Amino acid sequence: MARRTKTEAAATREALLDAAEEVFLEKGVARTSLEQIARHADMTRGALYWHFRNKADLFHAMLQRVRMPFQELVEEVGDPSLVERPLEAIRLACLKGFERLEQPRYRRVHAILIHHCEVFGDIDPLAMQNEMAEEACGALIDYFGCAARLGHLRPGISPEVAAELLQAMLGGLFHDWLRNHERFSILERGTLLLDTQLQLMRSPPSG
Amino acid sequence: MARRTKTEAAATREALLDAAEEVFLEKGVARTSLEQIARHADMTRGALYWHFRNKADLFHAMLQRVRMPFQELVEEVGDPSLVERPLEAIRLACLKGFERLEQPRYRRVHAILIHHCEVFGDIDPLAMQNEMAEEACGALIDYFGCAARLGHLRPGISPEVAAELLQAMLGGLFHDWLRNHERFSILERGTLLLDTQLQLMRSPPSG
DNA sequence: CCTTTTACATACAATGATGTATGGATAATG
DNA sequence: CATTATCCATACATCATTGTATGTAAAAGG
Incomplete structure (x- = not known):
């Protein structure tokens, strides 16, 4: 076995992460051994233990590739006029999120985090989900507060x-879809549900 | 060690199931050994293996104690006038569900099923969640269809x-609450969100 | 009251996963 | 070009868990 060049080493690292995604998703995190991951990437545990300290470290690195905070989605839309249309900002950010989730990597990793792993080592998936939820809910409150001040939000609903x-609706849709992504398209159904929900919450046209 | 009477044996079986609930919830299903469960019930693995074939069998028995299909909740309300008020039927069934979930046993077992276990043996928690979701969604479609025919549902929303x-909203709330039940009361927030959502979807008063 | 089954506790063998230690061949570095 | 650090494979020791086999004392049952 010859030593690999730096780029080759980086490639095997990525291959190990790819393999981890696939095996984790299929077998669940707890039930997959590091050897299964390594062999799925045509490597040995030696390679894995060289690139990562243990399974938790590997898991952490896997998550690192798909960070997707809500605020970034809004900024990514990059439409400055959205300051005056907060409901539309929410809508576009969610649509961006839906599109992201249709990419296999994002879908797989989130499915693993939410449906295919338990606490282990220093990994607490529920705490991570809590953070994500807190962040999203905080942002939503800001935007809806802005919408309320502008009179865009139906009176009587804070x-x-x-x-x-x-957030509950999006979260439910999210969980539901990640459980079995072949049943429906998150982009299609998400757009439909999001639009009707926003329509229901929007201030009715006066006059 | 003396042999126990039949009722004592049934009691230890329940104690084992109780212990399983608590340890599963705390450590996760995959990371808890049968010995941990047995010792938490002041028993040995011998008792556990006598009452259950293995961990999957124990898990299955644990679930059996908290079956809660949506239709049963409606029937349990037992108000025959609800046939003419399908939206109210949905509301009351959900409220019944919220109340159930506040009982520690229901909360714990559902939290385990949704957040603290992966696939193992012949247990597929995602398939179970799918079944629950299908059943609930089917019932909801029936009731909303009935509401639409009675003109109770806002036109323009199928x-x-x-x-x-x-269902997405309820599911999101459900998952969110089960992740950390101390943050809020499912009955309180559930009632609030459910009522506002149903209010939004209800047909506006004509005239 | 005698036998049989029950309801466990204890002991044992087998398995598999983990972490580390070691080795080796070559890319990187000066 | 010599040296060193890197990248990985292989081998090994350890540990935890599982399933089963065996023992046993008392409850069931006639």
Whole structure:
């Protein structure tokens, strides 16, 4: 066995992460051994233990490739006029999120995080989900608060309730789809549900 | 060690199931050994292997104690006038569900099923969740279809979309709460979100 | 009251996964 | 070009868990 060049080594690292994604998704994190991952990448545990300290470290690196905070999605849309249309900002950010999730890597890793792993080592998936939820809900409250001040939000529904409502709906859709992505397209159904929900919460046209 | 009477044996079986609930919830299903469960019930693996074939069998028995199909919740309300008020039937069934979930046993077992276990043996938690979701969604479509025919559902929103919307919201709330039940009361927030959502989807008063 | 089954506890063998230690061949570095 | 650090394979020791086999004392049952 010859020593690999630096780029080759980086490639095997990526290959190991790819393999981890696939095996984790199929067998679950707890039930997959490091040897299964290594062999799925045509490597040995030696390679794996060289690139990562242990399974938790590998898992952490796997997550690192798909960070997707809600605020980034909004910024990525990059439309400055959205400041005056917060409901549209929410809509476009969610659509961006849906598109991201249709990429296999994003879908797989999130499915693993949410449906195919338990606590182990220093990894606490529920804490991570909590962080994600907190971040998203906080952002939503800001945008809905802005919408309320602009009179875009139906009176009688507070920004907090609007945010909790939408976050619950999005979260439910998210979990549901990640459980079996072949049943429906997250982009299609997500767009439909999101639009109707926003329509329901929008201020009715006066006059 | 003396042999126990039949009722004592049934009690130890329940104690083992109780212990399984607690340890599963704390450590996750995959990371808890049968010995940990047995010792947490002040028993040995001998007792566990006598009452259950293996961990999967124990898990299955644990689930059996908290079956809660959506239709049963509606029937349990037992108000015959609900046939003419399908939206109210949905509401009351959900409230019944919320109340159930506040009982520690129901909360724990569902939290385990959804957040603290992976596939193992012949246990596929995602398939179980799929079944639950299918059943609930089917029932919701029926009720919303009935509501639409009675003119109770806001025009422009189909029964299917209404059902998917509500199911996504309820599911999101469900998952969110089960992740950390101390953050809020499922009954309180659930009632609030459910009522506002149903209010939004209800047909506006004509005239 | 005698036998049989029950309801466990204890002991044992087998398995598999983990982490580390070691070795080796070559790319990187000066 | 010599040296060193890198990248990985192989081998080994350890540990935890599982399933089963065996023992046993008392409850069931006649």
